[in-house]
Amino acid sequence: MSVAANDHDTTTTTTNVLENESDTMSTKLYDAAKAEAATVELKELERQISLSKSQASLGDVEQGSIERTNSSFMPQPKVPMRLAFGEVCTYVPAQFEEPGVLNSLKKAGKAVRSAFSSEVARAPERQILHNITGVVNPGEVVAIMGPSGSGKTTFISLLAGRNGLRTTGTILYNDQHKPTDKTFKRQLGYVSQEDVLFEGLTVFETLYYTAVLRLPRAMTDAEKRERVDVILEVLGISHVKDSIVGGVRIGRRGISGGEKKRVAIGQELLYNPSVILLDEPTSGLDSTTALNLVHTLHDLAQVGNRTIVTTIHQPSSRIYQMLDKLLLMGQGHLLFYGDASAATDYFAEIGYAMPYGMNPADYFLDVASGWSGEAKDCGNMCVGDPELKALLRAIEDKPHVKGELAEVKLANAYPAAEEGVDLVDGDGLKEAEPLGPTYLTQMRVICVRSIKERRFERFNVDSIGTVIFMAVLCGVLWFQAGVGASLATYKGAGDVGALLFFLIAFMSFNLLFNSIFTFPNEKTMLLKERDAKMYPISAFFFARTLADIPMDLAIPIGATTVIYLMVGLKPTVGAFLLTQVVVVITCFTAASLGLLLGAAFLNLKRAQTAATIVMLTLMLTGGFFVQNIPVWLQWLPYLSYMSYGWDALLHIQLAGRVPACPPGEEDCAMLNMGTVKFDTLGPQFGIILLMMVVFRFGVYLSLRWGAKNNR
Numbered sequence: 001m002s003v004a005a006n007d008h009d010t011t012t013t014t015t016n017v018l019e020n021e022s023d024t025m026s027t028k029l030y031d032a033a034k035a036e037a038a039t040v041e042l043k044e045l046e047r048q049i050s051l052s053k054s055q056a057s058l059g060d061v062e063q064g065s066i067e068r069t070n071s072s073f074m075p076q077p078k079v080p081m082r083l084a085f086g087e088v089c090t091y092v093p094a095q096f097e098e099p100g101v102l103n104s105l106k107k108a109g110k111a112v113r114s115a116f117s118s119e120v121a122r123a124p125e126r127q128i129l130h131n132i133t134g135v136v137n138p139g140e141v142v143a144i145m146g147p148s149g150s151g152k153t154t155f156i157s158l159l160a161g162r163n164g165l166r167t168t169g170t171i172l173y174n175d176q177h178k179p180t181d182k183t184f185k186r187q188l189g190y191v192s193q194e195d196v197l198f199e200g201l202t203v204f205e206t207l208y209y210t211a212v213l214r215l216p217r218a219m220t221d222a223e224k225r226e227r228v229d230v231i232l233e234v235l236g237i238s239h240v241k242d243s244i245v246g247g248v249r250i251g252r253r254g255i256s257g258g259e260k261k262r263v264a265i266g267q268e269l270l271y272n273p274s275v276i277l278l279d280e281p282t283s284g285l286d287s288t289t290a291l292n293l294v295h296t297l298h299d300l301a302q303v304g305n306r307t308i309v310t311t312i313h314q315p316s317s318r319i320y321q322m323l324d325k326l327l328l329m330g331q332g333h334l335l336f337y338g339d340a341s342a343a344t345d346y347f348a349e350i351g352y353a354m355p356y357g358m359n360p361a362d363y364f365l366d367v368a369s370g371w372s373g374e375a376k377d378c379g380n381m382c383v384g385d386p387e388l389k390a391l392l393r394a395i396e397d398k399p400h401v402k403g404e405l406a407e408v409k410l411a412n413a414y415p416a417a418e419e420g421v422d423l424v425d426g427d428g429l430k431e432a433e434p435l436g437p438t439y440l441t442q443m444r445v446i447c448v449r450s451i452k453e454r455r456f457e458r459f460n461v462d463s464i465g466t467v468i469f470m471a472v473l474c475g476v477l478w479f480q481a482g483v484g485a486s487l488a489t490y491k492g493a494g495d496v497g498a499l500l501f502f503l504i505a506f507m508s509f510n511l512l513f514n515s516i517f518t519f520p521n522e523k524t525m526l527l528k529e530r531d532a533k534m535y536p537i538s539a540f541f542f543a544r545t546l547a548d549i550p551m552d553l554a555i556p557i558g559a560t561t562v563i564y565l566m567v568g569l570k571p572t573v574g575a576f577l578l579t580q581v582v583v584v585i586t587c588f589t590a591a592s593l594g595l596l597l598g599a600a601f602l603n604l605k606r607a608q609t610a611a612t613i614v615m616l617t618l619m620l621t622g623g624f625f626v627q628n629i630p631v632w633l634q635w636l637p638y639l640s641y642m643s644y645g646w647d648a649l650l651h652i653q654l655a656g657r658v659p660a661c662p663p664g665e666e667d668c669a670m671l672n673m674g675t676v677k678f679d680t681l682g683p684q685f686g687i688i689l690l691m692m693v694v695f696r697f698g699v700y701l702s703l704r705w706g707a708k709n710n711r
């Protein structure tokens, strides 16, 4: 069987690490029971695979060019979900809101004013969804169609609970779960329009890591791998399982656009959700690939009793025939909701008969665009289009309301479950929800995944090359400047002081500017995985911190060793080790500051600008360049971690080795070296470490609250 556990060299190490994790006794007992259940499920799967493969080959013959999918061997979701949405209206600000601090202050001011006034002041808004109502039953595939800008993405993201716009009306699953409920979100599979994938991972790794993060801890590693193989089979991407995803960021081509889309769908299918919501899964695909994909969705809905809603741009007539229900939208209005096969008759009834031989999907898009068959100056998207108004009037006069839509009114009557409040578990959802991976597993997977994802990144190679070049250049320029004889003069001591400042400044520059990339680059992935409640933000934070440690250690230690030997700094083991420790903790503090700026802005351009300003300020006030700082700015050097690092290095390398000062000029040796603030090393270490902890805590807070507001 092709889904038997395979050797995957790249993931074996991780697996071993993950397998070794020890849990508590009670968890083990629970796991054992679950594992038994999972084994039975897998055996059943194996039986179904062979059955369905023979059916699939029959299907190939029957359908000619259409490749039949093997979705029937996917395990069935435990709780079928009926989706009901009633009178959904959504509003956006009528005007673009200028981002920035000033605007935020203005908004805060307005909020305070309105809190004290009886009138509720609301900024002018534009309504983008108008009373969207309908019911989707388990086993159905509903296609949301409409011209560009008609509100498809807005609506499907509302169904997925991933849209923060002001919305009225009701969206309920099984008449009780709101899509935004934290406990329920995991039941929803949502595939967004953009492919949010790690470009540096292979297809198998992408799905495997998602499996470990999403599937119950009771499943063994082999079972998770088998599940991944099943998904690869179902989606027809087994042949690219060891290819990298690829993309612009890593500068490598990988799998095709259609394959990427299927990997994204696979990530959602892995945990076998009852509801799958897809935003334009067929865009960019050729018609046959698109047909195959819709065919797979259709199978998944029918075989597994899943509820599937997908937006679709311009389906071919063959795809259209495969849809169960059509939800047609035009400028945010619901134009039709019901059996896709009944749409043509309905539009003919209200005076919009489809011309003979036309693809119904094309015709409905024309109708929804307010197209009357003649070209207009403003194209087909005129606001207040008279044709669209006429259509809406005709629909209002003779609505296509089936009996089940009346049920939505009932759904409206249900009190919506408040977020965070325990659900009345009428459909057994809670019993169906097994324990996810442990915190330690989450951290390990995110950490290993980050290290693997970055294996293609050029900037690592570039930055190592830059550091080695600069270290050798320093060694040449200050060659043997640190030997005892050179230190016999104030000038010689000053030279070494300058080198030590350069060492601290250069090393921390390098790490700070490398680390500001971390979070802006992973922002979309973090938001996606956070939305799916895959792990707490702290697991991501600790894992990313761990993943950075090898590089953050290797670069400074390597460069400092080269410089130390070439310059001939203090030749004792103690001094060498202390110098390394000072450089490393200063670099960690700089990296923490870089992470903080990246996490606070989550926007590379702005983070880079902020980093340049902060870094230059810290450098100028670090004590080397300016000694007579204006009184009102004299607090600044105390914020410069560079000044503490440099101070510590001066102490280690020069204390007691420079010539004695003439009477009355006790500070002469440090004349060009700022002011040595402490006679011992402890306070410098303490302050740098404290700064590091504060910056890291800031990173955590920024990720926790910042990510939500940076969509």
Ligand SMILES: Nc1ncnc2c1ncn2[C@@H]1O[C@H](COP(=O)(O)OP(=O)(O)OP(=O)(O)O)[C@@H](O)[C@H]1O
Binding pocket: 092, 093, 128, 146, 147, 148, 149, 150, 151, 152, 153, 154, 155, 165
């Ligand atoms: N956050 C927002 N702020 C302002 N306007 C918005 C916002 N979200 C959606 N809109 C507006 O709502 C309307 C519907 O947008 P939506 O993206 O849902 O359309 P769509 O049918 O998915 O379009 P397309 O097929 O081109 O993706 C558009 O006019 C869009 O400009």
